[in-house]
Amino acid sequence: MSKTIFTLKERPHVPLETEVLSPDVIASLKHAEVEALPVFLGKRQYRLADFFAIEGDGSEELEIHGDVGRVKWIGRAMTRGRITIHGDAGMHLGAHMKGGTIEVQGNASDWIGAEMKGGLIRVAGSAGGQVGAAYRGSTSGMSGGTILVGGSAGLELGMRMRRGTIVVQGVVRDFAGLQMKGGTIVLLSGAEVRTGAWMVRGTIVSFTPLRLLPTFSYACTCNPIFLRLYARHLQTLGVSFPSAPEAGFYRRYTGDGAVPGKGEILIWHPQQ
Amino acid sequence: MLRITGGKVYDPANGINGEIREICICDGRIVPEVEGGRTIDATGMVIFPGGVDVHTHVAGAALNFARAMIPEDHRRNQPFVRTQVRRGGIGGATPTTYVTGYLYAGLGYTTVNEAAVPVLSARHTHEELRDTPIVDKACCVLMANNEILLDLLEAGEKEKAQHVAAWNIWSAKAYGVKAVNPGGITAWKWGKDAKSLNDPIPGYKTITPRQIIKGLADIVDSLGLPHPLHLHCNNLGAPGNCTTTLETMKLLEGNRAHLAHLQYHAYGGDDWFTMRSEAARIAEEFNANPNLTTDAGAVLFGNTVTITADGPWQHLLYKLTGHKWGNLDVENETGCGVVPYTYKEKNLVNAVQWAVGLELLLLIKDPWRIFLTTDHPNGAAFWRYPEIIHLLMNADFRREQLKRLAPKALKRIYLPELNREYTLYEIAIITSAGPARALGLPHKGHLGVGADADVAIYNESKDIPHMFAYPRYVIKAGEVVIEEGEIRKTVEGKGILVQPSYDQKVESYIRPLFQQYYTMSFDNYPVEMERIEHPDLRPCKQPRA
Numbered sequence: 063m064s065k066t067i068f069t070l071k072e073r074p075h076v077p078l079e080t081e082v083l084s085p086d087v088i089a090s091l092k093h094a095e096v097e098a099l100p101v102f103l104g105k106r107q108y109r110l111a112d113f114f115a116i117e118g119d120g121s122e123e124l125e126i127h128g129d130v131g132r133v134k135w136i137g138r139a140m141t142r143g144r145i146t147i148h149g150d151a152g153m154h155l156g157a158h159m160k161g162g163t164i165e166v167q168g169n170a171s172d173w174i175g176a177e178m179k180g181g182l183i184r185v186a187g188s189a190g191g192q193v194g195a196a197y198r199g200s201t202s203g204m205s206g207g208t209i210l211v212g213g214s215a216g217l218e219l220g221m222r223m224r225r226g227t228i229v230v231q232g233v234v235r236d237f238a239g240l241q242m243k244g245g246t247i248v249l250l251s252g253a254e255v256r257t258g259a260w261m262v263r264g265t266i267v268s269f270t271p272l273r274l275l276p277t278f279s280y281a282c283t284c285n286p287i288f289l290r291l292y293a294r295h296l297q298t299l300g301v302s303f304p305s306a307p308e309a310g311f312y313r314r315y316t317g318d319g320a321v322p323g324k325g326e327i328l329i330w331h332p333q334q
Numbered sequence: 335m336l337r338i339t340g341g342k343v344y345d346p347a348n349g350i351n352g353e354i355r356e357i358c359i360c361d362g363r364i365v366p367e368v369e370g371g372r373t374i375d376a377t378g379m380v381i382f383p384g385g386v387d388v389h390t391h392v393a394g395a396a397l398n399f400a401r402a403m404i405p406e407d408h409r410r411n412q413p414f415v416r417t418q419v420r421r422g423g424i425g426g427a428t429p430t431t432y433v434t435g436y437l438y439a440g441l442g443y444t445t446v447n448e449a450a451v452p453v454l455s456a457r458h459t460h461e462e463l464r465d466t467p468i469v470d471k472a473c474c475v476l477m478a479n480n481e482i483l484l485d486l487l488e489a490g491e492k493e494k495a496q497h498v499a500a501w502n503i504w505s506a507k508a509y510g511v512k513a514v515n516p517g518g519i520t521a522w523k524w525g526k527d528a529k530s531l532n533d534p535i536p537g538y539k540t541i542t543p544r545q546i547i548k549g550l551a552d553i554v555d556s557l558g559l560p561h562p563l564h565l566h567c568n569n570l571g572a573p574g575n576c577t578t579t580l581e582t583m584k585l586l587e588g589n590r591a592h593l594a595h596l597q598y599h600a601y602g603g604d605d606w607f608t609m610r611s612e613a614a615r616i617a618e619e620f621n622a623n624p625n626l627t628t629d630a631g632a633v634l635f636g637n638t639v640t641i642t643a644d645g646p647w648q649h650l651l652y653k654l655t656g657h658k659w660g661n662l663d664v665e666n667e668t669g670c671g672v673v674p675y676t677y678k679e680k681n682l683v684n685a686v687q688w689a690v691g692l693e694l695l696l697l698i699k700d701p702w703r704i705f706l707t708t709d710h711p712n713g714a715a716f717w718r719y720p721e722i723i724h725l726l727m728n729a730d731f732r733r734e735q736l737k738r739l740a741p742k743a744l745k746r747i748y749l750p751e752l753n754r755e756y757t758l759y760e761i762a763i764i765t766s767a768g769p770a771r772a773l774g775l776p777h778k779g780h781l782g783v784g785a786d787a788d789v790a791i792y793n794e795s796k797d798i799p800h801m802f803a804y805p806r807y808v809i810k811a812g813e814v815v816i817e818e819g820e821i822r823k824t825v826e827g828k829g830i831l832v833q834p835s836y837d838q839k840v841e842s843y844i845r846p847l848f849q850q851y852y853t854m855s856f857d858n859y860p861v862e863m864e865r866i867e868h869p870d871l872r873p874c875k876q877p878r879a
Contacts, residue, residue, distance in 0.1 A: 199405030201657070 066096065067117040070128025076104045077152065078113060081135040083124060085143025085162060091120035131171065137164050140181070153190070156183045159207070172216065173197075178226070180206040182299070188213030191235070194228050195221035202243060204228075210301055220247045223264065227292075229301050239266045242325060246292065250304060261318050261325035269304050269330045278317035278327060285311050286328070309333060335360050335371025336812060341381040341791060344762040347771070347780030351759045357381060359787040362811040366783055374814075376791055379806055382762050383779050384444030384788030388769035389564070389594050389629045390710040391641055392434045393448050393462035393471075395455040396670040399660055400641045400711070401428045404674050407637065420821050427638045427674075427711045435467035435824070437717045439815050442790025442805040445770070445778050445830075448473040449512055449564060449594060450643050452667045454854065456506035457861045463829065464867045468810050470786075472773065472830035474564045475506040476643055478513030478546050479520045481666040482847055487549045488541040496553045498844065500836035503559075505860035507831050509773075509872070510561035511554050512594075514643040515568050516546040519669045527646040528568055531581055543568050544585060551589035557834040558875030560774025562590035562627070570595075570647050573603040576612035583619050583626065592772055595631020595709040596620075597691035603746075606654075609683055610746035611690045617697035620704075627772040628698070629707040632691025632722050634714035635677045635684065635738075641712065645669035666851055677714075685743035687713075692725055692732070693747065696754045701763040702771065719765070720802035726756040727798050774872070775830070787812040829866040834874050 066088060082088070082099040091099075096119070097111035110116070122143030130136065131150035139158040147155075150168035157176040164183045172190035175183045176197060189211045195218055196203035203223040214232030221240040227248070234253035242261040249257075252270035259275060267289065285307060293303045310332035317323055336359040343355040358368040391397055401408075404427065411426035414433050423430035429437055438446060446466075451459045451473045463471040477483060477499060486495040503511065517528035517535035524536040531544040547565065554563045567582045569575035579599040593599070600616040603609035620626060642648060645661060648671020652659035660672035677684040691713065698704040706723070710716040725732050729752070736750055744750060756764075770779025777786045791807040808816035813825050841856075848856040863869065 197406065197409070199403070199407075199409075201406070 064121045065123045065125050066121045067125045068114040073129050074132050078103050078133045079135050080133050081138040083136045084140040085122045086140050088120040089122045093119050096120050175209045178204045178207045182208045184210045186212045189215045191216030193219045194223050258327050260321050262323040264325050266327045277319035278315040281314045281316045283311045283313050335368045337373045338376050341376030341379045343381045344758050345781040346763045346767040348782045359812045362787055364785045364787050379791050380794050382790045383766045383781050384790050385442050385765045386769040386779050387446040388705045389449045389707045390446050394459035396641050400639045400672045403660055404639055427715050431462050431465040439468040439808050442808050444788035444810050445470045452476050452664045453506040454664050460865045467824045470827040472509035474510040474512035475508035476668045477511050478516035479668045497836040497840035499553045500834040501840050507861045507866055509831050510564050512564045513550050514566040517543040519645050522645040562592050564592045566594045567599045570598045573601050573609040575601050580619050590625050593628040596628040596694050597631040600690050613690050613693035627703045629705040630691050630695050631709040632713050633677050633687045634718050635679050637676045638711050639674045641672050643668045643670050645671045648673050679738045680740045682740050682743050685739040686746050689747035689749040693749050696752045701760045702768045705769040706764045720799040723802050724798040729753050729755050828868040828870040830870045832872050
């Protein structure tokens with residue numbers, strides 16, 4: 063399959079907005095048409111070719127080279143295809159996306175996968191805040207799809223998420239699962255404080271002990287079957303849980319009682 | 335100078351029903367004839383007087399609060415990009431000030447009445463109205479929960495209350511008096527509501543909603559205000575509230591009154607599961623009371639945001655929906671609640687509400703007494719009026735839409751049995767001539783000689799929603815502001831207000847109360863006349879003896 067390769071010429075001094083970097087926009091275009099696509103640097107409009115050296119005609123597979131940490135909205139609302147970023151990615155990566163895959167080999171900034179409906183985002187490094195979150199004012203964040211983060215993640219991870227899965231290998235900052243309404247967050251190295259604040263439904267799984275809010279109450283110790291299915295599914299995406307299911311139990315806490323909510327936080331408890 | 339030839343004129347105030355007539359305009363008014371100037375050939379088009387919205391919420395603190403609460407709505411809607419003649423902004427459920435003017439004019443509306451202004455935020459409201467171009471603006475000042483006034487009414491000091499009310503109207507630079515859930519918002523400050531007309535309201539010893547309504551209606555009539563008491567009845571939105579509404583109508587015998595958004599006050603049933611339409615009973619009683627006018631407050635399905643001074647109701651709506659909720663306390667005067675809301679076809683309650691709005695418009699026989707509104711933005715945004723006009727003019731389309739409702743709802747409503755279809759003449763009444771008359775604006779809502787030259791010209795078409803959503807020309811005060819669907823010119827509208835007479839000495843009564851109870855100093859409170867852009871001071875009638 064053919065590829066379209068983009069190489070950033072120079073890191074822009076203010077953020078560059080490139081929602082045109084999406085397989086849906088680019089797939090059917092000829093090389094010259096791709097070059098002419100509009101992008102915004104601040105309030106001024108430019109051509110995509112002013113910032114990127116572009117190889118090949120449009121295709122469903124985009125490869126982006128260079129430091130695009132200041133390039134926003136890559137893969138916005140994409141429904142198919144694949145974007146690979148060989149470097150850091152900017153804000154709003156894959157926001158509103160419905161399908162396809164985005165792979166980032168470096169770190170990603172804030173708001174990745176915000177309000178996404180489907181598809182897969184995989185970040186090898188760390189992600190910023192508001193991963194898979196709802197934009198300010200919206201009632202729900204991501205409603206489907208999967209976000210995998212290899213490093214750590216910032217504030218308000220999965221804020222108001224309704225469905226979908228987020229897995230983070232590193233430590234997550236405050237307010238993970240804030241006002242969560244559904245879906246699953248898996249924290250392989252735990253999180254800082256106020257995890258699950260205001261959560262109404264949904265599941266947060268942590269493999270290290272968490273400092274829970276006082277409005278979460280202990281329910282039971284269990285070993286839910288669905289987590290084994292999840293583990294098997296995530297294995298196909300290259301993520302494995304640190305412990306085998308036979309090696310312990312989960313302590314189940316429900317909350318957030320302040321709302322009041324029916325969410326659950328499952329904390330792994332290895333068998334002594 | 336402008337001459338419009340060849341169009342079919344619908345001018346109900348002058349009894350003209352689709353006759354081909356020539357309209358001549360000079361110096362912003364309709365004149366018998368002109369010589370020279372531009373001629374618009376309106377052959378194949380229909381000519382309406384510019385639309386008049388009797389009840390809408392387009393400016394002020396509450397609306398701004400709502401704007402700030404729904405950024406998601408702004409993102410959903412198409413932005414208005416700045417051009418040579420037009421400023422930037424955004425549409426949606428609560429359009430920005432400039433865009434509000436463009437959108438109203440874009441429908442052929444040229445006069446609007448902002449229906450709820452506390453004196454305390456009147457200055458802000460007038461500043462926003464000043465930034466709402468093209469349309470002429472009037473506003474009604476909130477009075478039925480003003481504690482200074484309630485104290486006087488409770489003490490039986492009717493005359494002093496009348497002076498205070500008149501002082502309030504002039505301080506707010508308002509045009510009329512609005513009463514929202516009389517006593518209920520005062521009660522809300524005690525965590526309660528005023529559900530019955532006959533129970534004393536919390537915080538007071540004897541005064542009841544009945545006395546407040548009657549007292550204010552008397553005051554408005556005595557002051558000879560051109561627009562009668564603009565009343566949002568108690569128990570808005572609650573199942574079974576039709577009894578309160580019927581009682582209120584009886585209570586108002588002998589007074590003039592305008593019942594706002596009647597749709598929200600015409601429900602039967604005991605709770606949300608048994609709620610049903612009582613539009614037939616309400617319409618029957620309304621038909622028998624020629625002293626009353628009303629507006630539909632119709633609902634359309636989709637996203638919007640509800641904004642009302644009715645704080646307790648908004649709290650209930652928040653509890654029902656779990657959506658965002660905002661609440662404001664406006665010191666001694668009123669309150670305000672904001673809850674974004676989505677009306678859904680498959681929701682039984684919403685389906686009944688949708689039907690009741692249309693039923694009232696179809697069952698109330700005299701189109702001169704019921705007007706087209708959605709209580710913007712509560713039932714739907716005003717720019718969706720053409721959808722309602724379509725539903726009113728086409729019974730087959732209505733029946734088609736009924737299929738989208740929750741099947742259970744069909745047993746709770748009258749709409750499937752109603753075959754009435756509005757004519758263009760009647761549409762001109764409910765969108766322009768009627769509301770202008772109810773507002774007491776003799777120079778609006780008609781095309782007779784001497785009237786303001788506010789004219790909407792539509793392409794005559796079977797595609798009703800398209801026809802009314804995209805007027806071919808809109809003329810405001812003699813200037814062509816919309817042409818071929820484009821804004822050509824953005825003129826500034828007038829501020830319509832009244833100056834009722836009152837005893838100047840009343841200020842010495844209010845001043846000490848202010849120093850005691852208000853956060854604002856007395857001298858900063860009244861809005862200065864300089865704040866009103868292009869004021870149009872309307873006369874009051876001879877006060878009733």
